[in-house]
Amino acid sequence: EVQLVESGGGLVQPGGSLRLSCAASGFTFSDYSMNWVRQAPGKGLEWVSYISGASNIIYYADSMRGRFTISRDNAKNSLYLQMNSLRAEDTAVYYCARDRDKYSPYYFDLWGQGTPVTVSS
Amino acid sequence: QSVLTQPPSVSGAPGQRVTISCTGSSSNIGAGYDVHWYQQLPGTAPKLLMYGNINRPSGVPDRFSGSKSGTSASLAITGLQAEDEADYYCQSYDTSLSDVVFGGGTKLTVL
Numbered sequence: 001e002v003q004l005v006e007s008g009g010g011l012v013q014p015g016g017s018l019r020l021s022c023a024a025s026g027f028t029f030s031d032y033s034m035n036w037v038r039q040a041p042g043k044g045l046e047w048v049s050y051i052s053g054a055s056n057i058i059y060y061a062d063s064m065r066g067r068f069t070i071s072r073d074n075a076k077n078s079l080y081l082q083m084n085s086l087r088a089e090d091t092a093v094y095y096c097a098r099d100r101d102k103y104s105p106y107y108f109d110l111w112g113q114g115t116p117v118t119v120s121s
Numbered sequence: 122q123s124v125l126t127q128p129p130s131v132s133g134a135p136g137q138r139v140t141i142s143c144t145g146s147s148s149n150i151g152a153g154y155d156v157h158w159y160q161q162l163p164g165t166a167p168k169l170l171m172y173g174n175i176n177r178p179s180g181v182p183d184r185f186s187g188s189k190s191g192t193s194a195s196l197a198i199t200g201l202q203a204e205d206e207a208d209y210y211c212q213s214y215d216t217s218l219s220d221v222v223f224g225g226g227t228k229l230t231v232l
Contacts, residue, residue, distance in 0.1 A: 035221075037167075044123065045159070045167065045210050047221035061220050095166055105221045107157040107212065109178065111166040 002026035002110060004096050009115030016086050016119070022079040022096030022112055030054075030074040033099040035108060036081045038092035038117075048094070049081065050105040057103060086119045093117075124149060125211050125224035132230040133201045141227045143194045143211030149222060151192035154214040158187060158196050161208040161226075170209070171196060198229070206231045 008020040022034070036048040049070040050059040058070055069082040079096050093116050097108035126144040133139040143156060150156055158171035169178050171187040174194060186197045194213075198205055211224040 044226040045212075045223045047223065050221075059219075062218070097167075100172070105214070107155070107169065107172045108159075108167075109169045109172070111168065113166050 004098065004110060004112035006094065006096055006112045006115035009094060009117045011118045011120065012086055013121050014087060014119055017082070017084045018086065018117060020081040020083070020094055020096075020115055020117070022081075024077045024079065024098075027098075027110075029072075029077040033057075033102055033105070034070075034072060034079045035097045035099055035105055036068075036070060036079075037095045037097050037108065037111075038090075039095070039114070040089075040092040043092075046092070047105065050099065051079070052102060059105065083117070086117075088119050091117060091119050123225040124215055124218065124222040125213060127209075127211060127224035127227045129225070130228045130230065132232055133198075134232045135201055135203065137201045138197065138199045139201060139229065140198075141196045141209050141211075141229070143196070143213075143224050145192050145194075145213060145215075145222075147192060148217040149192075149213045149215040150189065150194060152216055154216070156187070156189050156194035157212045159210045159212065161210065163207065167210065201231055203231050205229060 005023045033052045051070045067085045071080045093114040095114045096112045098110040159167040160170045161167045174189040215222045
């Protein structure tokens with residue numbers, strides 16, 4: 001079955017760190033670029049970051065650049081998001097999403113179920 | 122404030138036709154960037170509904186159609202059904218922000 005499964009979310013204190021993972025299955029992971037997209041409680045969707053299949057092209061949303069790091073391990077069919085210096089406004093459900101473009105974020109044709117992150121003391 | 126503007130809510134009776142607008146600017150939709158649409162059923166992850174302005178992924182009923190003109194795009198749903206009740210988001214790219222941008226979302230209520 002073609003699917004994405006996120007994990008690693010949870011409760012973290014402001015200023016803390018968290019590493020999210022996304023396990024891909026059912027397709028050739030290295031052939032696809034990937035993204036992280038988040039959704040704050042009761043709010044809309046917000047793009048976070050993009051990584052190409054070979055990890056040689058990476059983009060971040062302005063508000064996340066410098067604090068978040070996207071990476072992937074194609075041998076493990078896994079995508080990661082290292083989040084540092086977390087703030088209350090980073091509280092959201094984080095989704096990994098497969099991209100249909102090899103060079104820049106385009107559209108997202110497969111989504112995981114999401115992993116919730118809560119930043120609170 | 123989202124870069125792409127959508128109505129917060131729309132509604133329609135079963136069998137009716139509704140449209141959801143997505144208004145951008147000359148740095149995103151008006152610059153020629155494609156618009157894509159996602160459907161998010163209550164409590165679930167978003168699902169791709171329309172890509173490249175007018176294309177439906179396999180499995181999406183032809184009751185859903187997309188269009189784009191100038192700095193705006195629209196999603197039309199005909200023959201409204203109860204299971205269409207969901208949040209709908211448009212998405213594009215903004216060259217000024219160098220970011221993927223989403224609309225604020227539209228909640229569709231089937232009366």
